[in-house]
Each structure stands twice: as structure tokens, then as C-alpha cells.
Amino acid sequence: MLTDKAGQDAYKAPSPGISAENPRRTGGNLVQLISPEGERISHPEFDLWVSDVTDEQLCSLYEDMTVIRRIDAEATALQRQGELALWPPLLGQEASQIGSGRALRDDDFVFPSYRDNGVAYCRGVEPMDLVRAWRGNASSGWDPYRHNIATQQIIIGSQSLHATGYAMGIQHDGSDSVAVAFFGDGATSEGDVSEAMVFAASFQVPVVFICQNNHWAISEPVRIQSHIQIADRASGFGIPSMRVDGNDVLAVLAVTRIALDRARKGGGPTFIEAVTYRMGPHTTADDPTRYRDANELEDWAAKDPIARLKALLRTKGLLTEEVEAKTQAKADEVARNLRAGVINMPDPAPLDLFNHVYSTPNSWIERQKDHYSRYLESFSGSTQEGAL
Amino acid sequence: MSKLTFARAINAGLRKSLENDPKVVLMGEDIGALGGVFRVTDGLQKDFGKHRVVDTPLAESAIIGTAVGLAYRGYRPVCEIQFDGFIYPAFDQIVSQVAKMHYRTQGRVKMPITIRVPFGGGIGSPEHHSESPEAYFTHTSGLRVISVSNPQDAYTMIQQAIASDDPVLYFEPKRRYHDKGEVDETADLFTALSMEKARVVSPGSDVTLVAYGPLVKTASDAAMAASDEGISVEVIDLRSLAPIDFPAVEASVRKTGRLVITHEAAQSGGLGAEIAASITERCFNYLESAPVRITGFDIPYPYSKLEMHHLPDLDRILDGVDRALGRGNSLSGLEG
Numbered sequence: 230m231l232t233d234k235a236g237q238d239a240y241k242a243p244s245p246g247i248s249a250e251n252p253r254r255t256g257g258n259l260v261q262l263i264s265p266e267g268e269r270i271s272h273p274e275f276d277l278w279v280s281d282v283t284d285e286q287l288c289s290l291y292e293d294m295t296v297i298r299r300i301d302a303e304a305t306a307l308q309r310q311g312e313l314a315l316w317p318p319l320l321g322q323e324a325s326q327i328g329s330g331r332a333l334r335d336d337d338f339v340f341p342s343y344r345d346n347g348v349a350y351c352r353g354v355e356p357m358d359l360v361r362a363w364r365g366n367a368s369s370g371w372d373p374y375r376h377n378i379a380t381q382q383i384i385i386g387s388q389s390l391h392a393t394g395y396a397m398g399i400q401h402d403g404s405d406s407v408a409v410a411f412f413g414d415g416a417t418s419e420g421d422v423s424e425a426m427v428f429a430a431s432f433q434v435p436v437v438f439i440c441q442n443n444h445w446a447i448s449e450p451v452r453i454q455s456h457i458q459i460a461d462r463a464s465g466f467g468i469p470s471m472r473v474d475g476n477d478v479l480a481v482l483a484v485t486r487i488a489l490d491r492a493r494k495g496g497g498p499t500f501i502e503a504v505t506y507r508m509g510p511h512t513t514a515d516d517p518t519r520y521r522d523a524n525e526l527e528d529w530a531a532k533d534p535i536a537r538l539k540a541l542l543r544t545k546g547l548l549t550e551e552v553e554a555k556t557q558a559k560a561d562e563v564a565r566n567l568r569a570g571v572i573n574m575p576d577p578a579p580l581d582l583f584n585h586v587y588s589t590p591n592s593w594i595e596r597q598k599d600h601y602s603r604y605l606e607s608f609s610g611s612t613q614e615g616a617l
Numbered sequence: 618m619s620k621l622t623f624a625r626a627i628n629a630g631l632r633k634s635l636e637n638d639p640k641v642v643l644m645g646e647d648i649g650a651l652g653g654v655f656r657v658t659d660g661l662q663k664d665f666g667k668h669r670v671v672d673t674p675l676a677e678s679a680i681i682g683t684a685v686g687l688a689y690r691g692y693r694p695v696c697e698i699q700f701d702g703f704i705y706p707a708f709d710q711i712v713s714q715v716a717k718m719h720y721r722t723q724g725r726v727k728m729p730i731t732i733r734v735p736f737g738g739g740i741g742s743p744e745h746h747s748e749s750p751e752a753y754f755t756h757t758s759g760l761r762v763i764s765v766s767n768p769q770d771a772y773t774m775i776q777q778a779i780a781s782d783d784p785v786l787y788f789e790p791k792r793r794y795h796d797k798g799e800v801d802e803t804a805d806l807f808t809a810l811s812m813e814k815a816r817v818v819s820p821g822s823d824v825t826l827v828a829y830g831p832l833v834k835t836a837s838d839a840a841m842a843a844s845d846e847g848i849s850v851e852v853i854d855l856r857s858l859a860p861i862d863f864p865a866v867e868a869s870v871r872k873t874g875r876l877v878i879t880h881e882a883a884q885s886g887g888l889g890a891e892i893a894a895s896i897t898e899r900c901f902n903y904l905e906s907a908p909v910r911i912t913g914f915d916i917p918y919p920y921s922k923l924e925m926h927h928l929p930d931l932d933r934i935l936d937g938v939d940r941a942l943g944r945g946n947s948l949s950g951l952e953g
């Protein structure tokens with residue numbers, strides 16, 4: 230695993246890091262370290278940021294991406310079978326989520342959107358907890374403080390402000406952890422994302438904005454959201470940005486590390502645009518054939534993030550039968566457990582409805598809870614009568 | 618005891634909270650060097666520093682949205698919305714995030730955020746500066762909404778709001794900012810009357826008159842005028858608008874049998890409707906007449922030369938009291 234323990238960086242930040250001090254914009258050129266064909270492309274600056282990645286760690290990135298793709302496929306299937314009410318697939322975005330998720334330190338804090346299950350997986354959230362809310366069994370699947378990741382956000386862009394506020398707190402505490410916001414390309418049109426960038430730049434707080442440009446916001450193509458490249462938005466706020474191939478796990482790891490390092494050293498916010506593609510539907514409720522061309526999907530399938538890493542591993546002689554078998558076995562096991570867990574998940578108790586609205590008692594809710602529980606109790610009597 | 622204006626009393630309460638708890642941070646537009654447009658935060662940045670009293674960029678959604686992130690990290694943000702009419706850009710963060718976070722996270726994440734809102738009319742301001750948006754927030758579960766009516770309450774209730782683990786909207790009647798009153802700054806927060814409780818301002822036996830915020834003073838003046846006519850009006854200051862202390866109102870109505878409610882906000886869907894309905898449900902048999910609402914009209918807040926017609930004043934309240942008592946009033950003879 231690449232995820233660091235608090236305070237100990239697994240990699241040594243290159244110094245003096247040109248990129249660290251000034252992660253210059255990369256213009257139209259995507260940062261890329263693995264080509265779509267799976268060749269390792271060397272780059273004088275960015276290579277430094279992944280020079281510590283061992284063969285074993287490359288294999289573990291492959292495993293993570295394979296497992297999260299399997300979780301995603303299983304959850305999609307569970308939705309089709311009526312076991313989940315809805316599911317937002319991340320198919321195609323594995324590299325952008327695992328590459329960034331694995332760059333984080335334990336004490337960094339993530340504010341994700343509904344699609345960032347791969348990031349949550351990197352934070353240690355149990356697969357079962359990823360689906361709890363989508364089954365309708367809980368409003369959130371996990372304890373944010375246990376995994377240092379907020380619960381999923383559905384209001385588009387909202388979490389960018391929460392991350393910025395959290396980063397204001399980090400700055401105030403004098404800590405060197407970082408807050409990270411994940412959102413989509415559509416979200417950059419929302420006022421909250423702009424306001425978050427204003428606050429982040431004005432106060433120079435340790436926040437990293439990671440925009441996964443997956444080219445679509447439900448049915449709206451990215452060109453409806455932005456007339457310029459999304460990464461270019463940030464410069465207007467005085468925030469340096471990087472544009473990275475979001476299907477290249479090493480490149481995403483490198484740029485995320487650069488941004489985190491900069492934030493830890495007091496260098497303020499960074500904006501990352503991870504250029505990727507959502508290969509599935511927006512959620513299981515929509516039909517992408519209504520709005521997008523099959524050729525487009527084909528083009529992007531050729532840039533598949535997992536196939537690419539697999540090809541690299543193969544060239545390097547790392548994709549042994551043993552590694553492949555182990556990876557597939559793990560994915561199979563996770564999927565099996567997820568299916569069993571979902572099917573056996575107990576329904577919540579009716580009166581849970583009223584819990585946690587407030588942290589201290591509230592006379593209105595208590596009265597309603599009391600009245601409703603009496604109402605429910607009235608049935609236990611009548612069932613018996615009916616039985617007589 | 619010291620005699621303080623309303624604004625100074627809130628200032629003193631904020632100061633005390635800043636002193637007592639290093640996690641308290643103030644955020645808002647112009648609250649630093651200027652001390653806020655109403656000077657409520659006067660001198661606090663000088664004494665506590667720019668990190669505790671933060672002049673923010675002009676972005677209301679961000680003021681509340683970043684407060685959510687700060688609360689996530691264990692801070693207790695106190696946000697100032699400069700004027701009532703500017704709270705709407707922050708509405709989403711308040712109702713979708715602040716209000717629901719505790720519920721959504723099943724109690725794991727607390728949102729001890731206080732949102733101070735100077736509200737209400739009567740100061741001759743241009744548009745967007747005199748609104749009474751409280752009902753939008755009382756309709757949202759997860760928020761506590763309070764409104765203060767006098768310097769002593771202003772002083773203690775701001776501290777109670779900040780100490781609350783739940784989010785609190787704290788509505789300050791801006792036309793009362795310069796009113797003076799006795800404030801006991803040694804008052805112990807936890808023995809002081811809880812912000813959840815309503816208070817009987819003046820006892821009476823003929824009619825219950827419910828008010829909050831800026832109209833408590835107007836209601837008290839009306840009660841005094843009524844007593845000259847031999848009518849005994851019991852004035853209740855709600856203090857908490859969500860939840861409303863219904864048992865207190867109920868006890869009064871059981872005694873008087875009559876209910877008049879007054880607020881500046883528009884009538885339809887307002888708090889008066891909620892109070893009338895709830896009290897009717899709870900003590901229908903004690904009511905001798907239908908509850909009466911004396912409120913602002915269902916219009917956008919008018920330009921200032923007309924605001925005195927819009928705002929309930931002493932005479933309109935007395936007219937309502939007459940209605941509740943079945944005495945001659947402006948609507949006498951009207952059917953329905």
C-alpha cells in the first residue's frame with residue numbers, strides 16, 4: 230500500500246522541487262507517465278515523484294483498481310436485481326480515484342462526491358459500507374472520523390466549500406495535513422466551487438481540488454460547462470493547476486503528491502483536472518445511448534486505465550500468473566462478501582427515523598416520535614385481535 | 618449589572634465565548650476592523666486576532682459552507698450574515714448541509730454553528746435590508762432558531778447558541794440594536810433561562826399575546842395601553858422559534874382563553890399560522906375565540922416611506938386584541 234501513516238511520507242519529495250514550489254500549469258498537455266499502450270513514458274520532473282514506487286506497489290495499484298472495478302460491477306448488478314435502489318458507477322475512473330486516493334496520508338481529510346467510491350476504498354471504508362446508503366438502509370455508510378473521509382455528497386459542488394473550511398481549520402491548528410475535495414466537471418459550473426476557490430486562494434489554505442473531468446454531467450457534455458479547459462479556471466482565482474491523464478494511475482499519483490506536498494509546506498491550494506471518462510451510465514437510472522455516440526465510448530475504451538497498467542506490468546514481467554490469480558481471487562472474494570452482505574442487511578427500525586436530527590433533545594421531534602410510537606404500538610394489539 | 622445597548626450586549630457575549638473556548642471563530646463580511654456594519658463585533662478582531670475574527674470574501678454560501686468544514690474539524694464557527702436579505706445565497710448550505718449533517722452522519726458529525734442574522738424592518742433601509750426570513754428556517758428540521766428581544770437575553774442567548782452542539786440561527790432585531798437595558802454580565806449561562814424557553818414578559822388574564830424579536834417591545838407597549846382600557850394582556854416572548862415552547866403558550870391560553878400572535882414576517886405560511894394551529898390542536902376546548910394574527914402583509918418588504926403601514930404597530934395589535942375579545946374592531950361586521 231502506498232497510503233502513508235501520518236507524519237511519515239513514504240516518498241521523499243524531490244528538492245528543490247520545481248514542481249513542488251511551482252506546479253506550473255501544463256497547458257493542453259496532459260501529464261502522462263504511462264501511455265495508453267502501457268509504455269512507461271519518462272518525464273524529468275514528474276518521475277521524481279513516483280521514483281519510490283516499487284514493483285510490488287505497482288502490482289498493488291493494479292489490485293486496488295481491479296477490486297474497485299469489481300465492487301462497482303457487483304453493485305451495478307445488485308441494483309439491476311433490485312437489491313440497491315440506485316448506484317453511480319465509476320467504471321473508467323479507477324486510475325483517477327486510486328492514484329489520488331493512494332497519494333493521501335492517513336491524517337488528510339477527504340470530501341468526496343457520490344461517485345468517489347474508489348477514493349473511499351483507499352481510505353479503508355468497507356465495501357459493504359459503500360452501498361448501505363444506496364440500499365436505503367442508512368443515510369451514510371461510515372463514520373467520517375474513523376476513515377478521515379466525509380460521507381458522500383450529492384449536492385453538486387457543496388463539498389468543495391467543506392474541504393476549504395476544513396483546510397482553514399488545519400491552518401489554524403498549525404498542522405501539515407491537507408483537505409481534499411473531489412468533484413466532477415459539471416460541478417465546476419456551480420457557484421460553490423468558485424466560492425471555494427476564492428476562499429482557498431484568499432486564505433492560502435492547504436486544500437487540493439481534484440476535478441475528475443469524466444466528460445459528462447449526466448447528459449451534458451463538458452463543453453456546456455466550460456468554454457475553456459477546466460484546469461484553466463483555477464488561474465483566474467490565483468490557484469496553480471495541473472492537467473493530468475486521469476486514466477494513468479502513476480501520473481495521477483505524481484500530481485496529487487505534488488499538490489499535497491505544496492499544501493503541507495504552506496504553499497496553499499492546488500487544482501487538479503484529471504481527464505478521464507465515465508464509461509458507464511451516470512447512475513443506474515439513466516441511458517447514455519440517448520445522449521452519447523458509441524464511437525466516443527470505443528475511443529475511450531482504448532484508453533482503459535486498468536488495461537494500460539496491466540500492459541505495463543506485463544512488459545515489466547510483473548504480471549505473473551501468481552499476481553493475476555491473487556488479484557482476481559481478492560476481487561472475487563470482495564464481490565462475494567458484498568453480495569452476501571447486501572442481501573442479508575437488516576432493515577432499520579422504524580423509530581430510527583427520529584434519531585440524530587439534533588444532538589440534544591428537541592421537544593417537537595420528541596412529541597412526534599412519541600405519537601408515532603403509540604400509533605405503531607396500536608398495531609401490535611390489532612394483529613392479535615385479527616389472529617383470534 | 619451594567620447598562621448596555623443591545624449591540625454591546627451581543628458583543629460582550631461574543632467576547633465571553635471567544636475567551637472561554639479557543640474553538641470559537643467568528644466569520645463574516647466587514648466584521649474585523651470595521652466591527653461589522655452594526656458594530657456588533659467591534660474590537661473583537663483587535664483583541665483576538667485575524668484568525669479568530671475572520672473578515673471573509675463576499676460569498677455567503679462560502680461563509681456557511683466553510684463553517685461546515687470548520688465544524689467538521691471541531692471548531693464552533695459563528696457566522697455573521699450582514700443583512701437578512703443576503704442570507705438567500707447561503708440557503709442551500711444552511712438547509713442542505715448545516716441542518717442535515719448530524720442526521721446524515723447518524724450523529725457522528727456535529728454542526729455547532731451559530732448564524733447571526735440582523736433581521737426585520739423599521740430602520741428606513743433600502744430593499745433587501747428589512748426582511749424576516751425566519752419561517753424558512755423553522756420549517757427545516759435540524760436547525761434551532763431563536764430570536765432575542767432584549768439586551769440581557771441577547772447576552773446570554775448568544776453564548777447559549779454558541780455552546781449548543783446543534784446549529785442555531787440567531788435572529789437579531791436590528792431596529793433594537795441601540796436600545797439600552799440592564800445586563801448582568803456575571804449571569805451564569807447554565808442557570809440563566811434556557812434559550813429553548815419562552816418567557817412571560819408581563820402577566821395578564823384576558824388575552825395571550827405572543828411576540829418575538831423586535832415586536833416584543835411593541836407588544837409590551839400595547840399591553841400597557843390595553844390595561845388603561847381595563848384589558849389584561851399576558852405578553853409572551855417566544856425566544857425560541859424552533860422549537861417553540863408550546864407548553865408555555867398553552868398554559869397561558871388555558872388561563873386567558875384567547876390568543877393573538879404578532880410578527881413582522883408575512884402572514885401566509887408564517888409562524889403565526891403554526892402557533893394558531895398548534896395551540897388550537899392542543900387546547901381547543903379552552904379557546905373562547907379563534908386565534909388572531911397581526912403580521913406583515915403578504916407583499917415584498919415595501920419601500921421605507923410605507924414600512925410603518927406594513928409593520929404591526931401598537932394600534933394594529935390592539936385592534937387584534939379587540940377582535941380576540943369580540944369587542945368592536947376594524948373588521949366588525951365582516952363576514953368570513
Ligand SMILES: Cc1ncc(C[n+]2csc(CCOP(=O)(O)OP(=O)(O)O)c2C)c(N)n1
Binds near residue numbers: 416
Ligand atoms: C445542486 C445540484 N444540482 C443538480 C443535481 C443533479 N445531478 C446529480 S449528478 C449531476 C451531474 C454532475 O456532473 P459532474 O459534476 O460532472 O459529476 P459526475 O456525475 O460526472 O461525476 C446532476 C446535475 C445535484 N445533485 N445537485
